[in-house]
Amino acid sequence: MPYLYLLLITLFTFFFASPAFAYSQHSELEELILGAVGSALVSIVVMIVVFVRSKHAFLPRLLLALATPLLVFPLCMAGSMATSYVAQQVYQKQNAEAAQRQEAERQQDWQRNPLRLAACDDADQQSLEAALASGQHDVETRQRVLEECIIPKANQAGLRSFLQTSSQQEEDKLAYCNYLKPVLTSMNTSLLDVFVEQKLSLVCPSNTYYGDTPDKPAPSWWELLSEKKTDTATLLKTLQYLKAHNVNMKFTTSKLSMLSLAMASANVDVILFALDAGLDPYASFEDEQTLTPAQTWILQRFSFTDLGSYSTADMQRLQTRLRELTAAEANALASKKRYSSNLEAVEDGGGGLLTYLIQRGGNLKQLNQGGNGFMRGNTHLTSALRAAMDKLNDQQLQDFICPQSSKDAIVYSLYLDAREMENQELVSFLRQRHMPETCP
Structure with missing residues (x-):
């Protein structure tokens, strides 16, 4: 069989290697799997055709048939993926065009909505009250009209009609809240007067x-x-x-x-x-x-x-x-767990804050209580923070790194924590100050 004949068969058949998945929504992995399966099936079919129809001797014919998938499979996969891509692009374009048409139709319907016409275009109070009294407009429609027309025009009479209709048609006593929230957002106190007038909270x-x-x-x-x-x-x-x-x-x-x-x-x-x-x-x-x-x-x-x-x-x-904070308030601030590792957020690394807490009478035994207070082992030791800690005498520094344990909690050591976190700058500082690695 001529190789050109083989190539034409392959080019004719690889489009069938991507079945329905090319026209439906699948993930990329699913498409790849389906494409591979389809390509493998086409490769097997072509291989059998080549083996049966070839006029060569058995061994050359067998080798030619076995070599066929090397050409057929990649062509099928390429065709499969190309077909899927083209189909998806067409599908997405059709969907986008359909969505645009639907949106245009919705906008046209909205422009012709009787409630909107009465409130926005006609600004006719009688028409507005009639449209509201008809009961044909749901809460979402009324709220949209309120936000697009009543509030921008500061239409007190229109808002009054909305509130009165809401009280008559809605069983929920808080239904008016749908109107209060956008009015609050507008911060128009003249419209808030209408709620007060209606004795609404x-x-x-x-x-x-x-x-x-x-x-x-x-x-x-x-x-x-x-x-x-x-x-x-x-x-x-x-x-x-x-x-x-x-x-x-x-x-x-x-x-x-x-x-x-x-x-x-x-x-x-x-x-x-x-x-x-x-x-x-x-x-x-x-x-x-x-x-x-x-x-x-x-x-x-x-x-x-x-x-x-x-x-x-x-x-x-x-x-x-x-x-300024009292000592108890300073201790409470230090123990707020969600700020224990937030010292990187400040330029001085927390040196100024630590100095402040100590000056305000913060208990050094409580500033790091339970390991969830001011400082942790991974805290970056800035020059300002180092200077603040260096002002402490040995006993004060030991109290700071060996805080008072919470009830039934394991004794915490800032020194050991720093070693576990491989914070060499903090470890070196504490070693220079001859601080104990473990706490009593």
Whole structure:
């Protein structure tokens, strides 16, 4: 059999080596396996055809047949993958075009929606009330119209109609919250007046988790404090409005308060507002490992910039309103486990913070309690941190590296921890100070 004849058979058949998988959604591995199986089957068929149809003697014919897969298999695999790729590109293009057509149809339907026309284009109060009263528009449609038309136009009459319809058509007493949340986000107090007029609470449960519980949900107005691009003056005006209408500014969850959220944003004006509202920056949360706002502030002061940073002027403004930590608060700060290995986040490696904690009366036996406090064996020993530790006398340094053990806990040794972590700079320092490797 001429080799050209063999090649034509192969080129004709390799397209069948990629069956339905080329036109359906499979992973790359599945396609490769199916392509290999299809290519192997075609190779076997061609090999049998060559062996049967060849006019050569038995041995040359056998060798020719056995050599056939060397040509057929790679051609089949190439054809299989090429067919799959082309088919997938066509499939994706068709899907994209179909999605674009559907989106265009949805947009056209939306532009012709009677509720939208009444609220956005016609701005006809009677038509709006009639469209709402028809009951033909679900909550999602009404909320979209509210966000696209009522809120941008500050349409109090329109919002009033929405709220009245909601109270008549929705059994859930908190159904109006779907409208309150976008109004809060807009921070338009003239629209909030409508809720007050209707005697509706300005506090609705948030969809964001703040360490709250189902029986004590965080308020949706907290979400305003997490917005990064919010104008501070507008935000303060909205917060003042909420406070004036008896919204509880002191609400807390197991992990957060308005003040801690303000601290996280590093917005001094909002922090001062929270302090004026009576929030206690030193109060602990139910979650014992959560920093108090005052402890967060101390870390910010010592350049833990991942917690927020301030200008020099803002730091001075805030410092005048906050006292320094007590010894107990300093010890508690050091023992917050989630900051035990975070000293790399500050330029001086924690030297300034360590000096501060000691100056505030922090118990050296408790600063590293249980190995979960200020320092761990893998902590980088910066020059500032080394200088702070070098100021300790031998007994103080020994107390620091051999902290008081927690109840039923294994005795912790910073020296041994540093050796296990292969922290040579810390090991060398402790060796130079003749510190004991093990702790009593």
